[in-house]
Amino acid sequence: MTAAPNQSSALFNEQSTAAHRANDSAPRTASVEPPTKPIRPSAYALLGNPNTGKTTLFNRLCGARAKTANFPGSTVEARIGNCDGVQVTDLPGIYGLNLDRPESRLCSDYLAGRVRVGRAPQALLVVADATNLPRNLIFASQALQQGLPAVIALNMTDLAQRRGLTIDVHQLSEYLGCPVVSICARSGEGVEDLIKAMREPVLSTADFPDPKGPANAAARWANGVVAQSVGGDHAVGLSRGAAAADTFTDRLDAAFTHPFLGVLVFAAVMVALFYTIFTLATVPMDLIDLLFEHLSNWVHAGFAGLQNRFGWNLVDGPLHNLLIDGVIGGIAGTVVFLPQICLLFFLITLLEDTGYLARASFVMDRLLRRFGLPGQAFVPMLSAHACAIPAIMSARLIPDQRDRVATIFVMPFLSCSARLPVYVLLISVLFAGQALWAGVAFAGCYLLGGIAALMTALLFRRTILKGPARPMVLELPTYKLPSLRTALFTSLDRAVTFLRKAGTVIVGICMLLWWLSAYPQAPAGGQSPSLIAAQSIADPGPVAGDATSQLTHSFAGRLGKAIEPVFSPLGYDWQLSIGVLTSFAAREVFVSTMSVLFAGTDDTEDQAVLDRIRSATRDDGSPVFTKSTAASLLVFYVLAMQCLPTLAVTRRETGSWKWAGLQLGYMTLVAYIAALLARSILLWIGVA
Amino acid sequence: MSRLRDGQRGWLHATDLCCEDCELLNAMGLTDQCEIRVCQGGEPCIVQINATRLGLSASLARKILVRPVELNA
Numbered sequence: 001m002t003a004a005p006n007q008s009s010a011l012f013n014e015q016s017t018a019a020h021r022a023n024d025s026a027p028r029t030a031s032v033e034p035p036t037k038p039i040r041p042s043a044y045a046l047l048g049n050p051n052t053g054k055t056t057l058f059n060r061l062c063g064a065r066a067k068t069a070n071f072p073g074s075t076v077e078a079r080i081g082n083c084d085g086v087q088v089t090d091l092p093g094i095y096g097l098n099l100d101r102p103e104s105r106l107c108s109d110y111l112a113g114r115v116r117v118g119r120a121p122q123a124l125l126v127v128a129d130a131t132n133l134p135r136n137l138i139f140a141s142q143a144l145q146q147g148l149p150a151v152i153a154l155n156m157t158d159l160a161q162r163r164g165l166t167i168d169v170h171q172l173s174e175y176l177g178c179p180v181v182s183i184c185a186r187s188g189e190g191v192e193d194l195i196k197a198m199r200e201p202v203l204s205t206a207d208f209p210d211p212k213g214p215a216n217a218a219a220r221w222a223n224g225v226v227a228q229s230v231g232g233d234h235a236v237g238l239s240r241g242a243a244a245a246d247t248f249t250d251r252l253d254a255a256f257t258h259p260f261l262g263v264l265v266f267a268a269v270m271v272a273l274f275y276t277i278f279t280l281a282t283v284p285m286d287l288i289d290l291l292f293e294h295l296s297n298w299v300h301a302g303f304a305g306l307q308n309r310f311g312w313n314l315v316d317g318p319l320h321n322l323l324i325d326g327v328i329g330g331i332a333g334t335v336v337f338l339p340q341i342c343l344l345f346f347l348i349t350l351l352e353d354t355g356y357l358a359r360a361s362f363v364m365d366r367l368l369r370r371f372g373l374p375g376q377a378f379v380p381m382l383s384a385h386a387c388a389i390p391a392i393m394s395a396r397l398i399p400d401q402r403d404r405v406a407t408i409f410v411m412p413f414l415s416c417s418a419r420l421p422v423y424v425l426l427i428s429v430l431f432a433g434q435a436l437w438a439g440v441a442f443a444g445c446y447l448l449g450g451i452a453a454l455m456t457a458l459l460f461r462r463t464i465l466k467g468p469a470r471p472m473v474l475e476l477p478t479y480k481l482p483s484l485r486t487a488l489f490t491s492l493d494r495a496v497t498f499l500r501k502a503g504t505v506i507v508g509i510c511m512l513l514w515w516l517s518a519y520p521q522a523p524a525g526g527q528s529p530s531l532i533a534a535q536s537i538a539d540p541g542p543v544a545g546d547a548t549s550q551l552t553h554s555f556a557g558r559l560g561k562a563i564e565p566v567f568s569p570l571g572y573d574w575q576l577s578i579g580v581l582t583s584f585a586a587r588e589v590f591v592s593t594m595s596v597l598f599a600g601t602d603d604t605e606d607q608a609v610l611d612r613i614r615s616a617t618r619d620d621g622s623p624v625f626t627k628s629t630a631a632s633l634l635v636f637y638v639l640a641m642q643c644l645p646t647l648a649v650t651r652r653e654t655g656s657w658k659w660a661g662l663q664l665g666y667m668t669l670v671a672y673i674a675a676l677l678a679r680s681i682l683l684w685i686g687v688a
Numbered sequence: 689m690s691r692l693r694d695g696q697r698g699w700l701h702a703t704d705l706c707c708e709d710c711e712l713l714n715a716m717g718l719t720d721q722c723e724i725r726v727c728q729g730g731e732p733c734i735v736q737i738n739a740t741r742l743g744l745s746a747s748l749a750r751k752i753l754v755r756p757v758e759l760n761a
Contacts, residue, residue: 095715132739219719471745
C-alpha cells in the first residue's frame with residue numbers, strides 16, 4: 001500500500017500506487033511543496049534505526065551485486081547497490097542523527113555532503129518498524145529535516161497486523177509530508193510499490209519537532225501521530241507509550257537470558273555452530289587445496305612445454321618459481337580461509353536475525369565485563385578458536401570503538417586450528433606415549449591462550465584503552481525467523497571484502513617471505529631449491545633432499561643464524577630460530593620447516609619423520625628438542641602472533657598499522673617472556 | 689527502577705544519567721512519562737519501553753527513577 005500526502009484532509013482512502021501518482025497533480029496541503037517537474041533522483045541514502053529490517057530491504061532492492069565501502073578515515077561501512085538504475089547506499093543503523101556516536105556523526109555528515117561514499121545522496125529512503133512506530137517516527141522526523149526529498153518504507157507491517165495494529169499509511173503520509181509505503185522486506189510484499197514510489201520522492205515541509213530540542217517534545221509529537229494513524233486493539237497503549245506484555249518473548253527470554261540456563265543454551269548453540277563450521281568447511285577447503293595444486297601443475301606444465309619447444313631454461317627459473325610458489329602459493333594460503341569465513345558469517349547472520357545473538361551477548365556480558373570486554377566480544381572470541389581472521393572481522397558487532405579494539409587485540413591469543421600441528425609435534429616430544437598428560441597439555445594450551453587474552457584485555461582497558469566502561473545498553477530485538485537471503489548476501493559480501501582487501505596484503509607479504517626463503521639459491525646439486533624453501537611457507541608438497549642446504553643458504557636462513565643469540569636464552573639453536581622465523585607468516589609452517597631441516601622432507605604425517613625430528617641433534621651433538629626447549633617452544637607458539645594474515649586483517653579492521661604493529665610487538669614480547677619463564681622453571685626443578 | 693520486581697511497571701520520573709547515555713536512551717524510547725516494564729531484574733536487567741526491549745546494566749537502572757504504576761493508579 002502506498003500513500004502520499006494530499007489535500008483530501010480527513011479522508012484517507014486507500015489508494016494504489018498508480019492512483020497516488022495520479023494525485024500528484026492534485027492540490028496538496030499547504031505544508032507540502034510538490035516538485036513542479038519531478039526529477040528522478042540518481043542516488044538514495046537508506047537509513048533507519050537498528051533492527052528495522054534495513055539490510056533485508058537493501059538486499060531485496062539491490063540483490064547480490066552490492067559492494068561494501070568504508071567511510072573515509074573510519075572502519076564504519078556502508079553498502080552501495082543499484083536498484084532500478086538508482087544508487088542506494090545502505091548506511092549503518094542508528095538511533096538518532098544527532099547522537100555523539102561515530103555512526104551517527106558519519107551518517108549526519110554523509111547526508112550533509114561533508115563525507116562521500118559513492119555518489120552524494122539526492123533523496124532518502126527511511127525504513128521504519130511498524131511494530132515500534134513512536135520511536136521510529138522520531139528518527140524519521142530527524143531524517144526528513146535534512147533537506148532531501150524522501151520516501152518512508154513502513155516495514156514489518158505483517159507483524160504489526162498480527163499484533164493487532166492497523167496503520168493508516170495515508171494518514172501517516174499526511175503527517176510526515178512524504179510518501180509512505182507499507183512493505184514486508186522479508187517476503188518482498190510491497191517492495192515493487194516502494195520502487196515505484198522511489199521514482200518521485202517528496203521534500204517534506206511538515207511541521208516537525210526540533211531534532212535538537214527536548215526529547216519529550218519529539219516523543220509527544222510521535223505519540224500524537226500514532227494516536228491519529230494507528231488503530232486496532234493495542235493502538236491506545238502504543239500511543240500512550242505503554243509497554244505491552246509479550247508472553248512469548250518473556251518465556252524465551254526467561255530461558256535464553258537466565259544466569260545459568262542461558263549460559264548452557266549459549267554453550268550448546270556455540271558448539272553446534274563450530275561443529276557445523278568445522279564439518280562443512282573441510283570439504284570446500286580440501287577442494288580449494290586441490291584446485292590450486294592443479295593450477296600449479298598446469299602452470300608448471302606450461303613452462304615445461306615452452307622449455308621443450310623453444311629450449312629456454314624456464315622450469316625452476318625465477319619467473320616459474322615466482323608464479324608457482326609466490327603468487328599461486330600466496331593466493332592459495334589466503335583463499336583457503338574462505339569457506340570458514342563464509343560459513344561463520346552465514347551462521348552468525350542467521351543467529352543475529354533470529355534475535356538470539358543479542359541475548360547471547362546479554363548473558364556473556366556478566367562474565368566479560370570483569371575483564372573490560374563487552375558481552376558482544378564472546379562470539380568473536382569463540383570463533384577465534386577456529387581462525388582469528390573471521391573472528392576479528394566479526395568484532396564489528398561491537399558498537400563501542402574501545403571495546404572493539406580491545407577485542408580485536410586479544411583475539412590471536414586464542415588457540416586457532418593452525419596451531420594444532422605445532423601443538424601435536426611439541427606435545428608428542430614432551431609426552432611421547434603418555435596420552436593422559438598429552439591431553440592435559442592440549443587443554444593447558446587452550447587455557448593459557450584464554451587467560452592471556454582476558455588478562456591482556458584487562459591490562460589494556462586499564463591503560464592505553466582506558467576509559468569509562470560503557471554500561472550495557474543493548475536492544476533485544478523481536479524473535480523472528482531468519483532470512484536465508486540476507487545471510488547469504490552478508491556472507492558473500494564478507495567473502496568479497498576479505499578477498500579484495502586483506503588478500504592483496506596477505507599475498508604480497510607471503511610473496512616477500514617466499515623470496516626470503518628461496519633466494520639466494522644454494523649452489524648446484526639441489527633440485528629446485530627455491531621450490532623446496534617456498535613450499536615450507538606456502539603449501540606442503542613433495543620436496544627433494546637438498547632442502548636443508550637451500551633453507552640455510554637463503555636470506556631467511558641467514559637471518560635465522562643472525563637472530564640465534566636472541567633465541568638462545570629460550571634454548572633455541574639456529575635451526576629452531578629459522579623455524580620461528582619462517583613460521584612468521586603462518587605458525588603451521590614451523591612443522592614443515594622442522595621436517596625440511598631435520599628429515600629432508602616436509603611430509604609431516606610420516607611417523608618416521610616425526611621420530612627424526614624428535615631425535616634431531618645440534619651441531620655439538622646434544623638433542624635439539626629437550627623437554628625444557630620443547631615446553632618453551634610450546635608456550636611461545638601458544639602466545640606469539642606468528643600469523644601475517646591476522647595482522648593484515650587487524651590493520652584493516654582497526655584502520656591503522658599502529659594496532660597491528662602493537663599486537664605483533666606485544667604478543668611476541670609476552671610469548672618470549674613466558675617461554676623464558678617456562679624453560680627457566682623447568683631447568684630450576686631439574687627437568688632438562 | 690532496579691527496585692521494581694519482574695513484571696512490575698513504572699512511569700519514568702527522572703534520570704541521573706550522563707549526557708551520552710541519556711541521549712542514547714532517549715533515542716531508544718526512554719522519554720518523560722513513558723511506561724517501563726521490568727521483564728527481568730538483576731544485573732544486567734531487561735526492561736521494555738513501548739515495543740522496545742532493552743538489556744541494561746544495573747548501574748544504569750539505578751540511575752533511572754520511576755514511579756510504580758500501582759502507586760500512581
